[in-house]
Amino acid sequence: MFPDESSASWALHQRALRTLPGGNSRHTVHVEPYPLYAVRGEGARIIDADGVSRLDCINNYSSLIHGHNHPEIVAAISRQAEQLIAVSMPTEAEVELAEIVCDRLPGVEQIRFANSGTEGVMMAIRAARAYTGRPLIAKIEGSYHGSSETAAVSSTPGAPDWGPDDAPCAVAESGIGPGAAADVLVLHMNDVEGGRRRLRANAGRLAGVIIDPLVKYLRYQAASAEFLEMLREETRAAGALLIFDEVYSLRLGFNGAQGAVGVVPDLTALGKIIGGGLPVGALGGSAEIMTTLFDPRGGPARLAHGGTYNANPLTMAAGAVAMRLFDRAAFDRLSALGDRLRAGLREIVSITGVEAYVRGQASIVGLFQGAETGQTYRDVMRARQANANLAPRVELFFRHMLNHGVLMGAPGFFVLSTALTEADIDFVLDQALAGFRAIRGEAA
Numbered sequence: 001m002f003p004d005e006s007s008a009s010w011a012l013h014q015r016a017l018r019t020l021p022g023g024n025s026r027h028t029v030h031v032e033p034y035p036l037y038a039v040r041g042e043g044a045r046i047i048d049a050d051g052v053s054r055l056d057c058i059n060n061y062s063s064l065i066h067g068h069n070h071p072e073i074v075a076a077i078s079r080q081a082e083q084l085i086a087v088s089m090p091t092e093a094e095v096e097l098a099e100i101v102c103d104r105l106p107g108v109e110q111i112r113f114a115n116s117g118t119e120g121v122m123m124a125i126r127a128a129r130a131y132t133g134r135p136l137i138a139k140i141e142g143s144y145h146g147s148s149e150t151a152a153v154s155s156t157p158g159a160p161d162w163g164p165d166d167a168p169c170a171v172a173e174s175g176i177g178p179g180a181a182a183d184v185l186v187l188h189m190n191d192v193e194g195g196r197r198r199l200r201a202n203a204g205r206l207a208g209v210i211i212d213p214l215v216k217y218l219r220y221q222a223a224s225a226e227f228l229e230m231l232r233e234e235t236r237a238a239g240a241l242l243i244f245d246e247v248y249s250l251r252l253g254f255n256g257a258q259g260a261v262g263v264v265p266d267l268t269a270l271g272k273i274i275g276g277g278l279p280v281g282a283l284g285g286s287a288e289i290m291t292t293l294f295d296p297r298g299g300p301a302r303l304a305h306g307g308t309y310n311a312n313p314l315t316m317a318a319g320a321v322a323m324r325l326f327d328r329a330a331f332d333r334l335s336a337l338g339d340r341l342r343a344g345l346r347e348i349v350s351i352t353g354v355e356a357y358v359r360g361q362a363s364i365v366g367l368f369q370g371a372e373t374g375q376t377y378r379d380v381m382r383a384r385q386a387n388a389n390l391a392p393r394v395e396l397f398f399r400h401m402l403n404h405g406v407l408m409g410a411p412g413f414f415v416l417s418t419a420l421t422e423a424d425i426d427f428v429l430d431q432a433l434a435g436f437r438a439i440r441g442e443a444a
């Protein structure tokens with residue numbers, strides 16, 4: 001049972017604390033009082049250092065679209081590793097993955113690869129500035145876009161720094177230089193009229209607007225069709241670029257989130273699933289924008305883009321196989337698993353009477369405790385403050401799932417893989433029902 005001070009994970013954590021601050025290199029995987037250490041993956045399952053096997057329902061926060069160790073992906077990586085691991089020359093594997101992604105995404109005619117979603121977003125922002133010759137990037141308050149400077153402005157601002165509701169401040173959070181915040185315009189999620197007013201007022205300085213069509217830390221709040229259309233109209237009118245961050249939300253449609261929402265962005269930042277489980281990032285866009293900025297033929301490109309591991313052959317080979325396997329039939333089957341989980345969780349909420357709600361689309365599922373809040377970061381934070389008593393319930397449910405064979409994202413995230421079956425989803429639902437009954441028992 002977790003936590004357990006006699007476990008191998010606990011011992012590993014004590015060892016890790018000596019050389020890694022807090023015990024690891026990635027804050028999102030930290031769990032109180034210590035994280036479980038992973039040893040092996042087997043399809044839909046992950047086995048920890050104590051030999052406990054659980055269904056992996058978070059899939060490395062989205063990147064493992066086919067779960068662990070898919071035999072065709074493993075074979076592609078092994079083949080590539082025997083042939084060529086890294087090289088200062090382009091490879092056919094890069095061309096192949098580029099063709100697959102460009103074929104799939106309406107807004108991506110050309111692409112450049114990098115090593116993380118953070119880099120993909122960073123290059124998209126630089127591309128918007130280089131293309132327009134303007135400094136200002138608009139983003140949604142509370143939206144996470146990785147850890148590059150501009151992208152990280154106002155991603156988790158504290159209430160004392162918010163500024164007025166109708167003129168939110170751009171907050172340079174810890175470690176971000178004040179210059180980065182000066183070139184960010186903050187918008188509220190799905191505030192169509194407020195957003196339009198602020199974009200018009202700043203149109204002359206506006207390089208681009210970046211938006212994730214499904215914002216994880218706003219409890220999987222989806223961007224409304226009206227909001228996305230407004231962003232499309234106003235960026236076009238201002239001569240600025242619309243950037244979709246699909247690092248996480250590419251999963252929402254066979255043709256990406258942009259295919260699902262029917263809005264074509266000028267630039268798209270990518271990562272996660274396109275690397276087949278290996279580190280990856282990318283920036284794509286129209287051939288006109290991409291060529292203007294990045295084509296080095298006949299002189300230096302307008303926007304320099306290097307990177308020792310960009311388009312490394314291992315990632316390209318794994319990504320090409322993973323994306324080919326994620327065909328329309330696989331997408332539909334995976335979305336049906338998402339529907340099954342969402343429907344079952346809604347039923348559990350209704351049967352048990354525990355206050356909670358279910359969100360998400362396709363293979364992304366959220367189960368959030370408390371009443372459904374408004375759509376903006378401020379709505380979510382105000383609700384959290386007013387319901388501080390919910391935190392122990394969230395913790396209790398997460399631990400219950402962990403102790404009953406299910407690994408999920410602690411705040412209520414489930415991100416599914418094609419390795420899961422309907423029976424697996426039903427197992428998750430059985431554990432969730434027992435978890436909610438435990439919560440009700442605790443509360444009584």
Ligand SMILES: Cc1ncc(COP(=O)(O)O)c(C=O)c1O
Nearest residue numbers: 116117118145146212247248271
């Ligand atoms: C929407 C979004 N953008 C960017 C990133 C950063 O990607 P990476 O962790 O690969 O740097 C993430 C990571 O979770 C993300 O969810």
